[in-house]
Amino acid sequence: MGFSLIALSSAVVLIFIFSGALFPFFVFSGPLSTHSIRPPFIASYFLFIDQSGTFLVSPNGTFKASISGTKAQTSPSRYYFSITHVASDAIVWSANRNASMSNSDKLSLSVDGLRVANEAGKLLWSTPPLNSEIAAMQLLETGNLLLVDARNITLWESFENPTDSIVVGQRLRVGKSLESALSEQDQSVGDYRLLMTDGDLLLQWKRMTYFKLSMHEKAFKNSYGEVSFLAINDTGLYLLESDGSTAVIQVPLSGPSGFRIGKLGSEGRFVISSFIGDDWVTELFGPVDDCHIPFFCGKIGLCTRRPLSGTCSCPSGFRVQANGECIPTDTSLSLPSDCKSNANRNGSDQFNSSVSYLQLAYGMDYFANDFNGPMEHSVDLSACQDICSQNCSCLAIFHENASESCYLLEKHLGSIILNPRPENDNRGYIKVLVHSSPENPTGNNNNNQKHNFPIAALVLLPPSGFFLLITIVAVAILWLRKNRLSKTKNNAESGRCNSSSSAEQEMIDIPGLPRRFNHEELADATENFKTQIGSGGFGAVYKGTLSDKSVVAVKKITSLGVQGKKDFCTEIAIIGNVHHVNLVRLKGFCVHGRQRFLVLEYMNRGSLDRPLFGNGPVLEWQERVEIALGTARGLAYLHSGCEDRIIHCDVKPENILLHDNLHVKISDFGLSKLLSPEQSGLFTTMRGTRGYLAPEWLTNSAISDKSDVYSYGMVLLEIVRGRKNSSFQTLSHSRENSSSGGNGLSSSSSGSGARPIYFPLLALEMHEKRRYAELADQRLEGRVTSQEVEKLVRIALCCLHEEPALRPAMANVVSMLEGGLPLGEPRVESLNFLRFYGRRFTEISRLEGSSEQNQNGFGLINPTSNTSGLYNSLTCISSQQISGPR
Numbered sequence: 001m002g003f004s005l006i007a008l009s010s011a012v013v014l015i016f017i018f019s020g021a022l023f024p025f026f027v028f029s030g031p032l033s034t035h036s037i038r039p040p041f042i043a044s045y046f047l048f049i050d051q052s053g054t055f056l057v058s059p060n061g062t063f064k065a066s067i068s069g070t071k072a073q074t075s076p077s078r079y080y081f082s083i084t085h086v087a088s089d090a091i092v093w094s095a096n097r098n099a100s101m102s103n104s105d106k107l108s109l110s111v112d113g114l115r116v117a118n119e120a121g122k123l124l125w126s127t128p129p130l131n132s133e134i135a136a137m138q139l140l141e142t143g144n145l146l147l148v149d150a151r152n153i154t155l156w157e158s159f160e161n162p163t164d165s166i167v168v169g170q171r172l173r174v175g176k177s178l179e180s181a182l183s184e185q186d187q188s189v190g191d192y193r194l195l196m197t198d199g200d201l202l203l204q205w206k207r208m209t210y211f212k213l214s215m216h217e218k219a220f221k222n223s224y225g226e227v228s229f230l231a232i233n234d235t236g237l238y239l240l241e242s243d244g245s246t247a248v249i250q251v252p253l254s255g256p257s258g259f260r261i262g263k264l265g266s267e268g269r270f271v272i273s274s275f276i277g278d279d280w281v282t283e284l285f286g287p288v289d290d291c292h293i294p295f296f297c298g299k300i301g302l303c304t305r306r307p308l309s310g311t312c313s314c315p316s317g318f319r320v321q322a323n324g325e326c327i328p329t330d331t332s333l334s335l336p337s338d339c340k341s342n343a344n345r346n347g348s349d350q351f352n353s354s355v356s357y358l359q360l361a362y363g364m365d366y367f368a369n370d371f372n373g374p375m376e377h378s379v380d381l382s383a384c385q386d387i388c389s390q391n392c393s394c395l396a397i398f399h400e401n402a403s404e405s406c407y408l409l410e411k412h413l414g415s416i417i418l419n420p421r422p423e424n425d426n427r428g429y430i431k432v433l434v435h436s437s438p439e440n441p442t443g444n445n446n447n448n449q450k451h452n453f454p455i456a457a458l459v460l461l462p463p464s465g466f467f468l469l470i471t472i473v474a475v476a477i478l479w480l481r482k483n484r485l486s487k488t489k490n491n492a493e494s495g496r497c498n499s500s501s502s503a504e505q506e507m508i509d510i511p512g513l514p515r516r517f518n519h520e521e522l523a524d525a526t527e528n529f530k531t532q533i534g535s536g537g538f539g540a541v542y543k544g545t546l547s548d549k550s551v552v553a554v555k556k557i558t559s560l561g562v563q564g565k566k567d568f569c570t571e572i573a574i575i576g577n578v579h580h581v582n583l584v585r586l587k588g589f590c591v592h593g594r595q596r597f598l599v600l601e602y603m604n605r606g607s608l609d610r611p612l613f614g615n616g617p618v619l620e621w622q623e624r625v626e627i628a629l630g631t632a633r634g635l636a637y638l639h640s641g642c643e644d645r646i647i648h649c650d651v652k653p654e655n656i657l658l659h660d661n662l663h664v665k666i667s668d669f670g671l672s673k674l675l676s677p678e679q680s681g682l683f684t685t686m687r688g689t690r691g692y693l694a695p696e697w698l699t700n701s702a703i704s705d706k707s708d709v710y711s712y713g714m715v716l717l718e719i720v721r722g723r724k725n726s727s728f729q730t731l732s733h734s735r736e737n738s739s740s741g742g743n744g745l746s747s748s749s750s751g752s753g754a755r756p757i758y759f760p761l762l763a764l765e766m767h768e769k770r771r772y773a774e775l776a777d778q779r780l781e782g783r784v785t786s787q788e789v790e791k792l793v794r795i796a797l798c799c800l801h802e803e804p805a806l807r808p809a810m811a812n813v814v815s816m817l818e819g820g821l822p823l824g825e826p827r828v829e830s831l832n833f834l835r836f837y838g839r840r841f842t843e844i845s846r847l848e849g850s851s852e853q854n855q856n857g858f859g860l861i862n863p864t865s866n867t868s869g870l871y872n873s874l875t876c877i878s879s880q881q882i883s884g885p886r
Ligand SMILES: *[C@@H]1O[C@H](CO)[C@@H](O)[C@H](O)[C@H]1NC(C)=O
Pocket: 152
């Protein structure tokens, strides 16, 4: 410390002498300290050449502010005023990124602001007008550059004006963005940006979204609150609510972190890396897939997925140009330029050109199709092309035949993704201009027809030839369709999930696939989605009546990951094949453009949470036993009764539905896998609900059917008690104080008798004392015997064993409930973890001090409040074992 002080002060003296020698008129107005500079002050690379342009360092020397050149091979080098992490040489911020300076251009600090100007006095960069006079410029140990006034109030800071990077301690607030540099050498703003919105972190290319943080397979969604800012720290990346501690989305980052930085690279990837020892370690990047980067293969370049990287080529009908972009092979065709040049305007033939379309082969897709809905619904191909032809900003279209969706690609064209998946019925058409030869300005038809036919689908010509050609093309298209239809006719009647009838494409024929509805049928059945009867992790549920008068529940799946859509058909086929009296029947589905709907059996009494936790009539004990048994049977069937073992992953009262006469059915099975990205079959991202999640979810060990058994055990305890496991409990001694006698919990929870109780722990303690009767729902007022309660509590505790192997299989649970198997004996040594959870729960409840908000407090993770009635869900990653033997 002493040594560095001496070193610093000698450096200060040197600086002083050096600048003093060159500019005898130049006076520092205050004492110069190397982590704080007072105005007036002037710096250039040459002025501080002995310190390689550095004139300000943070207190411990971690960061420096300097004017330095990028390592450009080409001279002259570009110089920037920037902040650099000293050990790793990483630039964390630069001022004049869009206007580089020379080695003698100057940075000046005055009381009015910080400016970078060239020798001719031209302003290259400056701070905005500030509220009061600057007293000092400081570089903090975090890397933040501050301008403060005489009262040490921050007037401006580099952390609030980020460039392409974010470091630990910095917050990226909603509305702010990081913008990529053009290249390592040229810091000017490039085409990519990372935009913080109140729901997600978006990556955009020319303002078009191509990636969301929530899509990353390591991202957990923790709450449905509104994001306020992004922050990175030693444990992860967080999108936090305004309270600064509730994470809406989080990505854990493990391992020792050295100096950690998140940077939006010039190639369009957001990368978080750490400088550990002497090396950079990449900890997270997105998008993972090269082909998801919009310009990876340049304009119209075709990106083909390889296991580790994308490879580029041109689609057929195009060739590579010297600059690497793809242009039409046919030299009489050209790509339209931007709107301003009249060539593309409205197909006008100022340059003797007309508009045509080059068709892309099947299996091609475009990044924006997944993020922007279609521009138009229910238009056929030629109408879709007409829309595009009439708008000079439209450069290409995608048309999905089955749903008749029309996607317009406007202003900029990126790379095309080769994505031959069965349900991709989208077909791309690139707009081109057809030039007639100058010698023959009007008679261009023959010329064009030659190439238009095989490749171009539609040609718009000056009015005279227009209708004739339309007719020819229409006839030809009809003929082609007929041809294709006859080839695929045999498939037409069987259930087919993909909607295309192309012969070039593999058909997936899955026996037993449920009925496919079209969107109008569902809109009619639900009277335009009028009556919403629920909303779950997957989206809203509407009540509907089909034309045959049967009542259905229509679930509109909204939270499907982009990758999830890929698996939709496979999953539907599996779910559709599962028939059991205790499982909600899938009656059909609908694929409408990018939307997915499930048509499900309607259960008129709703989900179990309502009668169990609500204020309505009390569920009698025998009804509870029936519900427990039906649920167990349904799960047992999922686990072992059907061909594909299905792990539900989200067993909770909300997913147990009831119908008259105590019909019990489980819903939402088989859907977990559709939710989020699935990467190369290695990881499956799944969703469960806090409070019902088995410990193995949190330790990242293998998830199995036994994880459902655990959740079932939790539900069983809630059935016994008629309350959420993690909610406040009025102890029996205070029952007399409770006014209404009913469940009375909310009214008395603020009274002295209420204390937070983690019910599973209470159940364990009462089991050890063999005092079961006290555990039953107080609203039953004794209409249940101790033996009856003992049966369910003991089964539940066996289900909760920490060691999955010690939990009974669901089939055995059924037998125990039916009496065919003797009751298991809970093993206390495998239940001790409940004591730990209980302690954590009590602590957190005290901190939160709220009773009803806390129903999901699991104890290991900060419970988030649940005011909106949405489920607090936690997305987890687990190993391949999830899908079981497939
Ligand atoms: C001014 O504020 C900075 C950080 O906010 C602090 O490190 C520094 O000690 C303060 N200086 C004075 C003179 O209060």
